[in-house]
Amino acid sequence: MAETYRLISSLTCPWVQRAAIVLRAKDIEFEVTHIDLQDKPDWFLEISPHGKVPVLVVDDQPLFESNAIAEFLDEVAEPRLHPGDPIKRARNRAWTDFVPTFAPGLSGIYYTKTEEAMNGGLKAAPATVVKLEKAIAEERGNDGPYFNGAAFSMVDAAYAPFLQRFALVE
Ligand SMILES: N[C@@H](CCC(=O)N[C@@H](CS)C(=O)NCC(=O)O)C(=O)O
Numbered sequence: 001m002a003e004t005y006r007l008i009s010s011l012t013c014p015w016v017q018r019a020a021i022v023l024r025a026k027d028i029e030f031e032v033t034h035i036d037l038q039d040k041p042d043w044f045l046e047i048s049p050h051g052k053v054p055v056l057v058v059d060d061q062p063l064f065e066s067n068a069i070a071e072f073l074d075e076v077a078e079p080r081l082h083p084g085d086p087i088k089r090a091r092n093r094a095w096t097d098f099v100p101t102f103a104p105g106l107s108g109i110y111y112t113k114t115e116e117a118m119n120g121g122l123k124a125a126p127a128t129v130v131k132l133e134k135a136i137a138e139e140r141g142n143d144g145p146y147f148n149g150a151a152f153s154m155v156d157a158a159y160a161p162f163l164q165r166f167a168l169v170e
Contacts (some may be wrong), residue, residue: 003077004022005030008044008055010037013101014161015066016054022070022155022159026077030056067096070154081154088148094157095147101161102128110165132159 005023007030009016013133023030035044042052047062048055056063063069074081082089105128110119136147143149146156 002058004057004059006057007032008048008057009034009052010053013053014165015052017161018066018158019054019056019069019073020099021160022081022154024080025081025152025157026073028073028077032061053160067099067158070096070157074154081152081157083148084151091139092148092153092155094137095155097133098132099158099162102132102159104166105129106162108169 003164005028007016007019007023010033020030020032024077034043034052040048044052044055047057048064052064053071054064054066058071058072063072070081073095078162082092084099087115105125106121108124109118110121111119139147140149146152148155
């Protein structure tokens with residue numbers, strides 16, 4: 001197990017929040033370093049191939065891309081957030097793969113500057129949300145509250161930052 005974890009973040013980034021949620025779910029202590037994405041420091045550009053946050057520096061090893069970071073953490077620290085059953089695990093991974101499609105479907109609602117644009121986003125969103133709702137109904141059956149039922153999972157950590165933004169819209 002590594003000794004230090006440093007999460008490089010911008011002020012509010014849902015992809016960073018995904019990594020932070022997984023770190024917290026595993027009770028791993030970590031520091032956060034905020035950077036200004038409008039003025040990226042040279043040291044950051046050296047460790048972030050796409051110039052994006054999150055980067056998680058594990059001891060002195062930088063990791064990038066929130067999904068790769070989450071998968072790494074799930075391999076090295078308990079409790080495991082992926083289901084033990086390989087079929088269920090593959091389905092869970094398939095639904096975390098859908099997050100980059102799902103996220104822009106919703107940002108048309110909460111990142112708009114006018115009510116008209118927001119209403120346009122609201123019209124487009126159901127097509128994306130309905131797919132996820134169907135998956136949730138199939139995976140968890142009548143149990144809740146999480147994607148797989150009672151156990152919090154990597155799928156929940158991946159979607160939570162995007163769904164949580166609706167609380168801000170309210
Ligand atoms: N696929 C990336 C997306 C990360 C991402 O888009 N981060 C944004 C902030 S929320 C970023 O760093 N943008 C800076 C840029 O594109 O220059 C991941 O999952 O980590």
